[in-house]
Amino acid sequence: MDLTDTCKNIREDTVRCIASIGVGHIGGCLSMVEILATLYFKEMNIDPNNPKMEGRDRLIVSKGHAGPAVYATLANRGYFSKDLLLTLNQSGTALPSHCDMNRTVGIDMTTGSLGQGFSCAVGAALGSKIKKDGAYVYAIIGDGESQEGQIWEAAMFAASKKLNNLIAFTDYNGMQIDGMTEDVNGLEPLADKWKGFGWNTYEVDGHDLDQLATAIKNAKAQDKPTMIIAKTIKGKGVSFVEEKGFANHNMPFKEEDLAKAIKEIRG
Amino acid sequence: MSKIEMRAVYAEELKKLMQKDQNVVVIDADLAKANGTWALRNDFPDRAIDVGVAEQNMMGIAAGLASYGFKPYINSFAPFSTRRICDQITLSGCYAKQNVKIIGSDPGISAELNGGTHMGLEDIGVIRSIPDIVIFEPVDTIQFRKAMPVIYDYDGVVYIRMFRKIIEDVFTEDYEFDLFKADKIKDGKDVSIFASGIMVQESIRALEILKNEGVDAELINIHTIKPIDKDAILQSVAKTKCAVTCENHNIIGGLFSAVSEVLIQNAPTPVLPIGINDTFGEVGKMPYLKNLYKLNAQDIVNKCLEVIKLK
Numbered sequence: 001m002d003l004t005d006t007c008k009n010i011r012e013d014t015v016r017c018i019a020s021i022g023v024g025h026i027g028g029c030l031s032m033v034e035i036l037a038t039l040y041f042k043e044m045n046i047d048p049n050n051p052k053m054e055g056r057d058r059l060i061v062s063k064g065h066a067g068p069a070v071y072a073t074l075a076n077r078g079y080f081s082k083d084l085l086l087t088l089n090q091s092g093t094a095l096p097s098h099c100d101m102n103r104t105v106g107i108d109m110t111t112g113s114l115g116q117g118f119s120c121a122v123g124a125a126l127g128s129k130i131k132k133d134g135a136y137v138y139a140i141i142g143d144g145e146s147q148e149g150q151i152w153e154a155a156m157f158a159a160s161k162k163l164n165n166l167i168a169f170t171d172y173n174g175m176q177i178d179g180m181t182e183d184v185n186g187l188e189p190l191a192d193k194w195k196g197f198g199w200n201t202y203e204v205d206g207h208d209l210d211q212l213a214t215a216i217k218n219a220k221a222q223d224k225p226t227m228i229i230a231k232t233i234k235g236k237g238v239s240f241v242e243e244k245g246f247a248n249h250n251m252p253f254k255e256e257d258l259a260k261a262i263k264e265i266r267g
Numbered sequence: 268m269s270k271i272e273m274r275a276v277y278a279e280e281l282k283k284l285m286q287k288d289q290n291v292v293v294i295d296a297d298l299a300k301a302n303g304t305w306a307l308r309n310d311f312p313d314r315a316i317d318v319g320v321a322e323q324n325m326m327g328i329a330a331g332l333a334s335y336g337f338k339p340y341i342n343s344f345a346p347f348s349t350r351r352i353c354d355q356i357t358l359s360g361c362y363a364k365q366n367v368k369i370i371g372s373d374p375g376i377s378a379e380l381n382g383g384t385h386m387g388l389e390d391i392g393v394i395r396s397i398p399d400i401v402i403f404e405p406v407d408t409i410q411f412r413k414a415m416p417v418i419y420d421y422d423g424v425v426y427i428r429m430f431r432k433i434i435e436d437v438f439t440e441d442y443e444f445d446l447f448k449a450d451k452i453k454d455g456k457d458v459s460i461f462a463s464g465i466m467v468q469e470s471i472r473a474l475e476i477l478k479n480e481g482v483d484a485e486l487i488n489i490h491t492i493k494p495i496d497k498d499a500i501l502q503s504v505a506k507t508k509c510a511v512t513c514e515n516h517n518i519i520g521g522l523f524s525a526v527s528e529v530l531i532q533n534a535p536t537p538v539l540p541i542g543i544n545d546t547f548g549e550v551g552k553m554p555y556l557k558n559l560y561k562l563n564a565q566d567i568v569n570k571c572l573e574v575i576k577l578k
Contacts, residue, residue: 060331101334102364109334110363113354119327120359126328127335130292130313153324
């Protein structure tokens with residue numbers, strides 16, 4: 001299947017997942033669909049039938065609130081049935097709002113308290129180096145999340161240890177809960193910050209599959225960790241979600257919104 | 268008196284574990300010399316990691332390594348390996364069910380000349396309210412040596428509150444360690460003393476004075492403060508009908524709280540605390556600090572005499 005179609009499927013299943021409970025972190029889910037599709041359908045050495053496979057590549061979604069997009073991706077990749085997506089946040093569910101490795105098949109780290117997952121990704125990348133298993137560790141952090149000091153502690157260490165098996169993405173949609181990132185606590189110049197911390201850095205259109213693939217390919221040729229700053233649109237693909245701006249971080253999304261959203265996604 | 272420091276025992280036992288198991292890693296945050304782990308980097312250059320002055324990241328890296336099948340031991344002074352990284356321990360460690368061992372050294376007044384900033388008097392309180400964590404405070408080198416392999420075998424987060432330097436022996440080599448069972452150090456019938464860490468040695472001195480006062484006190488070492496050995500506490504007070512707790516920690520959240528929680532739910536019993544009475548630490552040597560916070564043997568005696576009257 002064409003990766004563009006896969007993205008449409010993941011977007012549709014993400015909005016179905018969130019609509020099933022009527023509210024959720026829709027903006028930051030839809031902004032990282034192309035990154036997830038590229039990783040799970042093109043790049044990562046994984047086996048949905050053996051989710052704990054030794055030496056597999058891993059993804060740690062440090063912006064753990066994007067759980068629904070990850071779940072939609074895992075379901076499309078065959079980790080579990082799409083029916084499960086409709087249990088998001090229901091009592092006793094295997095799919096909680098934030099990623100939980102002990103509840104959901106295929107999740108590589110429990111995340112949700114921002115900044116922590118990125119440290120864990122650095123730890124996993126270090127683990128892979130110690131074991132010499134040749135695996136890659138991918139991480140996705142939020143732009144708002146980049147205000148956490150722990151991100152920069154982890155960044156410094158990863159560069160210091162030349163963890164070139166660590167390839168990270170900033171989902172740079174420019175928005176956070178309280179407003180525009182640059183207004184709340186500006187990150188710019190973000191690429192220079194990562195370069196200054198000793199990282200190889202690329203800036204790409206986070207919705208352009210070719211640019212993402214090229215950046216990952218180039219990252220794999222580096223002798224240091226790579227940060228791919230992916231410029232994205234929060235709520236990408238559903239106009240009435242995009243139009244909400246930073247209010248779409250966690251917003252009501254009802255069954256009646258679904259048909260319109262899917263029509264746009266399928267457009 | 269032991270001839271070896273606690274931190275040296277820690278390093279020796281950790282070295283054995285690292286030799287036995289390729290998955291054991293030690294992580295320091297710029298205090299490897301202070302915590303005794305420095306030499307391990309010579310023996311295990313790949314598995315002795317120093318993250319620099321970044322304790323939050325140390326816990327995160329440990330959790331990431333644990334998710335990869337490693338068994339990390341992270342190290343810092345007690346306040347920095349608990350209070351400072353409480354959220355990382357809670358979520359990346361306990362909630363995520365990652366097998367990370369946490370060493371906090373120089374607990375409470377044993378921080379001495381590092382003073383109030385380094386004097387963790389609330390670490391047990393902070394950590395005790397996190398589910399799925401074990402809190403262990405070794406009392407001497409003999410116990411600690413026996414505890415290390417047992418803690419290694421335990422699959423889960425354990426916080427080890429480790430006095431660093433030379434400490435008097437309480438146990439002899441025939442001592443048998445059980446992580447989840449308290450140690451009865453002396454039988455008695457008039458009052459139960461529940462003590463932890465350096466306050467066990469102080470309580471042993473109190474026993475002598477109490478004997479001269481005609482009081483037959485029972486002394487129990489609560490080396491594991493969470494999960495606490497309820498049976499040992501209840502069996503003791505069933506006999507003595509009153510208790511004193513002795514801890515090198517704020518009386519809020521620590522051993523006094525833990526023992527009181529057991530008693531009030533099962534056998535309401537008068538219990539009085541010896542410990543730091545909700546104030547910060549300050550610079551000083553141990554004798555000065557023990558006087559300041561009323562942690563001496565005579566203070567324990569006075570508290571025992573006081574609680575006996577409440578029966």
